[in-house]
Amino acid sequence: MRAGTDPPGDPVALGRAEVAHVAKLARLALTEDELDRFTGQLATVLAHGADVAALDLEGVAPTAHPLPVHNVVRPDEPRPGLDRAEVLAAAPDVEDHRFRVPRIGGDAP
Amino acid sequence: MTGGPGGTGPALAVAHAVRTGERSARQVVEEALTAIVDGDGSIGAFVTVTGEEALAAADAVDASVVSGADPGVLAGVPVALKDNLCTHGIRTTCSSRILEHWRPPYDATVVGRLRAAGAVVVGKTNMDEFAMGSSTENSAFGPTRNPRDPGRVPGGSSGGSAAAVAAGFVPLALGSDTGGSIRQPAALCGVVGMKPTYGGISRYGLVAFASSLDQIGPLATTVADAALLYEAIGGHDPCDSTSLAEPPRPVTRALAEHGVEGLRVAVVRELVDGVDADVVRRVDEAAGALEAAGAKMLDEISIPELRYGLSAYYLLAPAEASSNLARYDGVGYGLRVEGPDVTAMNTATRTAGFGDEVKRRIMLGTYALSAGYYDAFYGKAQRVRTLVIEAFSRAYAQVDVLLGATSPTTAFALGAKVDDPLAMYLSDVCTVPSNLAGHPAISVPFGVGDDGLPVGVQVLANARGEAEMFRVAAAIEAAAPAAGS
Numbered sequence: 310m311r312a313g314t315d316p317p318g319d320p321v322a323l324g325r326a327e328v329a330h331v332a333k334l335a336r337l338a339l340t341e342d343e344l345d346r347f348t349g350q351l352a353t354v355l356a357h358g359a360d361v362a363a364l365d366l367e368g369v370a371p372t373a374h375p376l377p378v379h380n381v382v383r384p385d386e387p388r389p390g391l392d393r394a395e396v397l398a399a400a401p402d403v404e405d406h407r408f409r410v411p412r413i414g415g416d417a418p
Numbered sequence: 419m420t421g422g423p424g425g426t427g428p429a430l431a432v433a434h435a436v437r438t439g440e441r442s443a444r445q446v447v448e449e450a451l452t453a454i455v456d457g458d459g460s461i462g463a464f465v466t467v468t469g470e471e472a473l474a475a476a477d478a479v480d481a482s483v484v485s486g487a488d489p490g491v492l493a494g495v496p497v498a499l500k501d502n503l504c505t506h507g508i509r510t511t512c513s514s515r516i517l518e519h520w521r522p523p524y525d526a527t528v529v530g531r532l533r534a535a536g537a538v539v540v541g542k543t544n545m546d547e548f549a550m551g552s553s554t555e556n557s558a559f560g561p562t563r564n565p566r567d568p569g570r571v572p573g574g575s576s577g578g579s580a581a582a583v584a585a586g587f588v589p590l591a592l593g594s595d596t597g598g599s600i601r602q603p604a605a606l607c608g609v610v611g612m613k614p615t616y617g618g619i620s621r622y623g624l625v626a627f628a629s630s631l632d633q634i635g636p637l638a639t640t641v642a643d644a645a646l647l648y649e650a651i652g653g654h655d656p657c658d659s660t661s662l663a664e665p666p667r668p669v670t671r672a673l674a675e676h677g678v679e680g681l682r683v684a685v686v687r688e689l690v691d692g693v694d695a696d697v698v699r700r701v702d703e704a705a706g707a708l709e710a711a712g713a714k715m716l717d718e719i720s721i722p723e724l725r726y727g728l729s730a731y732y733l734l735a736p737a738e739a740s741s742n743l744a745r746y747d748g749v750g751y752g753l754r755v756e757g758p759d760v761t762a763m764n765t766a767t768r769t770a771g772f773g774d775e776v777k778r779r780i781m782l783g784t785y786a787l788s789a790g791y792y793d794a795f796y797g798k799a800q801r802v803r804t805l806v807i808e809a810f811s812r813a814y815a816q817v818d819v820l821l822g823a824t825s826p827t828t829a830f831a832l833g834a835k836v837d838d839p840l841a842m843y844l845s846d847v848c849t850v851p852s853n854l855a856g857h858p859a860i861s862v863p864f865g866v867g868d869d870g871l872p873v874g875v876q877v878l879a880n881a882r883g884e885a886e887m888f889r890v891a892a893a894i895e896a897a898a899p900a901a902g903s
Contacts, residue, residue, distance in 0.1 A: 328781065335740060335784045336747070336761070337777055338769040351782055353840050354732060355795075361729040361802055362794050371800030372807060374630045374660075375616045375856025375881075381659035395523040401754035408749050413760045 323352045425453055425586025429495045429643040432589060433536070436494030439483055443476035443494030447538050450496035454541065454587045462562045463572075463582040465501045466509050467541040472496070475538045482536075490536025492650055497532055498582040498591040501542040502549055503634070504623035505529055512625050513557035514547045516746050516753045516771030526623020527658065528592060528634055528651045535650040540588060543578030547773045548743065549599055549627045551575050552845040555836050556775040563832070566608055566871055570829035573603030573845075576637065580607040583637050590647050591637040596628050597731050598824075598849025600635045601861040605824035605874025608863045610644045610891070611637045615881050616856030617662035619648070620655030628738035629660075631731075631853040641862060641892045645669045648884070662882075672885035678893045679712035681886060682817045688724040689822020689848045689876065696867040697823050704864050704875040705821055707897030708890065716817055723809040724851045726802045731850040732843055733786045733799035739776075740783030746771060778839060806854045814880040819890045823848050824861035824874035848876060858884050862891045865899035 328348045332339050339347065393406065402409040426432050426446055435441040451469050458464050482489045499505065502512045504522035506529075511517045532539065546556040554562040554577025562577045564570040565585040572581040576593025580603035583591050593600040595613035604611025613635045624634055636647035652666040685705055690698045709715040748754035748767035755770045757763035772780070786795040813820065825845060835842040852859040858881075861874035875894055879887035 323785070327785065331781045331784045331788070332777075334788070335780045336765045336768050337772070337780065338765050339777075347778060347781065350778060350839050351785070354778075354782060354843065355785075357840055357843075358729045358733055358795065358799075361726055361733065361798050364726070364798060364802065366798060366801040366805075369801040369804050371797060372803040373800060375807070375854070376660060376662070378617075378660065383656055391523045396750075399520060399523065399751040401748060401752075410749055410760050411757060411763050 323355050324348065426450055426496060426589050428640050429492060429589040429638065430646060432495050433491060433493045436479065436483065436536075437489060441494070443479035443483075443538060444473060446494045447472050447476040447496055447540065450540050450588055457585055457587065460563065460568060461565055461581050461585055462560055463543055463578045463585065463587065464498070464541045465511055465513060465544050465559055465578065468508055468539060471508070472538050472540045475533070479536050479538065490534060491646065492532065492590075493536035495537045495590055496540045496588045497537045498541055498543050498579055498588045499529065499539055500545050500576050500579050500591070500593045502545060502594055502625040503529060503592060504625070505539065505542065508542065510542065510625070511559075512548045513545045513559055514771065514773070514776070515558045516767070518558070518753065520752050522623070524623065527620035527655045529623065531651040537590070537650070543576070543582055543591060545578055546575035547776050548625070548739070549575040549594055549596055550739070550775050550779050552598070552602055552842050553830075553835065554578060554603070555832065556773055558773055561832060564607055564829045567829065569831055570871065571606065571832055573606035573825070573829065575599040575603075576611070577603045579637050580604050580609055580611065583607070583609045583639060589639055590643060592634055593637055594624055594627075594632055594634050595853065596631045596735060597853050598846045600637060601849050601859060601874065601876060602825050602845060604637055604861045605863070606829040606872065608872030609637055609639055610641055610860065610862055610895070611635065612644050612648060612860040613852060613858060614648060614652065614884060615662070615858045617660050618666060618858070618884070619652050620658040620661045622655055622657035626742040628735040629742065630738060631735055641860075641888060641895045642670070642673060644860070645673055645888050667882065667885045669884050669888045673888050673892055676889050677712060678708055678889055681713045681819060681890060682716055683708055683713045683819045683821060683890060684716040684817045685718045685821045686724070686878075687718050687720040688722065689820070693823040693826045693848070694828070694867065697825070697827065697873050700864045700867070700873040701821060701823050701875050704894045704897070708893055711893045711897065713890065713893070719813060719817070721809045721813055723802070723805045727806055727851045727854055728843065728847045730799040730802035730806070731846070731854060732782070733795050734803065734854075736779040736783030737786045737796050738783070740780045740787065743776070743780055775839070803854050806851055810851070810855050810857065810880070818879070818886050819883070820878040822876050822878070824876040828867040828869055828871035828873060852878055855881075857881055858887050860887055860891045862894045863898060864894060
């Protein structure tokens with residue numbers, strides 16, 4: 310549940326530690342130089358966004374999507390999908406008609 | 419200056435000549451391919467040129483003309499596609515290393531509709547990586563240059579498409595517009611660029627950047643050509659659940675039958691404030707021309723909520739992008755860089771495959787969505803979006819069409835803003851409001867600035883107001899000062 314959670318500290322202050330954490334969440338590895346550069350750049354952009362963060366918007370409903378459409382459904386009828394061989398041909402690694410990936414989690418055996 | 423609108427001539431004329439047998443589609447397409455081979459080395463508009471496929475498609479169009487079948491409203495018209503539109507079996511890179519060798523297993527809906535209308539795809543155009551940028555310098559394959567001045571950027575992110583049209587290589591191109599990525603490069607290159615109402619053109623097969631903001635749209639040398647292309651590819655698509663169910667309004671007929679008599683038009687203060695004086699002068703001249711053409715020009719109006727548009731956009735779009743781009747994990751398609759386990763492989767792949775701007779946006783979005791910051795950033799931005807939509811609604815109760823600048827400046831020098839992301843983002847200040855609201859907007863070339871470079875005037879309309887928007891755009895085009903004056 311996100312609503313009601315207090316931001317830990319000043320929401321606009323973005324430091325090296327936050328950028329390193331966010332990069333890890335986003336599966337990006339940064340060099341020390343990149344970490345410095347991106348921290349400065351992202352802090353500048355967020356500071357520009359501070360005008361929005363400072364607004365009192367109590368009672369204003371959020372908009373996630375510009376169209377008033379809800380629950381778009383279509384008849385549940387079988388139809389051809391993408392060609393399996395063609396899809397698998399674009400994959401980096403395949404085994405037995407499946408995408409093959411390296412070991413998931415745990416220590417090396 | 420390398421050419422200009424010209425080349426094959428406007429799409430309407432090309433299609434007419436091909437449909438009547440006056441010219442063959444093969445001849446038209448061969449000319450376009452020759453122009454690209456001869457001229458694109460110094461511009462870099464194309465990532466991939468599909469010569470062989472294009473000639474085969476042209477021959478099919480010619481065969482249908484000979485057989486007496488209807489070859490379509492865009493018969494034989496060469497079209498360039500931004501490289502984030504999926505083309506079956508043809509490389510679709512998004513100008514990213516991560517998709518450098520990807521050949522999609524299907525066509526985007528717009529590609530099928532172009533083909534059905536007789537258009538011939540001649541290639542895929544350069545762009546800012548994953549459509550993130552305003553200069554086409556964020557391409558993994560090098561920048562595109564502005565055909566009006568090769569030392570300047572063409573704008574972005576659909577800079578390759580705008581440059582291909584401005585250089586006269588093709589009369590038509592498709593781009594995508596998430597925060598101005600069709601309109602801003604159109605303005606900087608001196609061509610017409612239009613973003614439809616959200617849902618007006620199917621996004622099936624458009625590689626997603628920020629799904630609640632993305633729209634495909636036309637770039638052309640004339641307003642009539644842009645309307646023709648919009649009409650040919652618009653309309654409901656069962657493959658895109660966000661595409662509008664109602665059929666699009668017939669804009670080419672509206673253009674042919676109606677001028678601007680009686681339409682209420684007003685300049686928006688927030689779309690000219692902070693804009694260079696030479697650009698504002700052109701907006702004012704366009705307004706004067708509309709009044710002379712019979713439009714009812716109202717006093718300038720203020721929509722103060724638009725001042726928050728850019729900040730809201732640069733929280734919402736990265737947030738959606740961080741989610742959409744999570745799919746590039748080295749598993750199903752695209753680049754893989756091996757690692758000892760799956761997390762290391764994901765990280766190595768994304769680190770090697772994405773450029774700096776994409777990394778910045780992903781991190782910004784991840785931050786804006788993370789627990790503790792969600793309410794302060796993403797939640798607030800979504801509420802600002804509501805305010806922008808409500809404010810536009812109040813304005814459209816009094817006016818039919820709004821006017822402003824498309825870009826605060828004319829084309830800037832290559833390299834001028836690459837190390838200053840915020841300065842680059844400010845290029846989008848006049849265009850993002852229409853994306854936040856899901857409204858249509860178009861940029862029309864209107865003379866040049868003090869530097870002799872093209873100026874674009876932006877025409878905005880309410881949701882599904884394309885007919886009025888195109889009518890006003892055509893009147894502005896008709897009054898535009900001749901190039902160089």
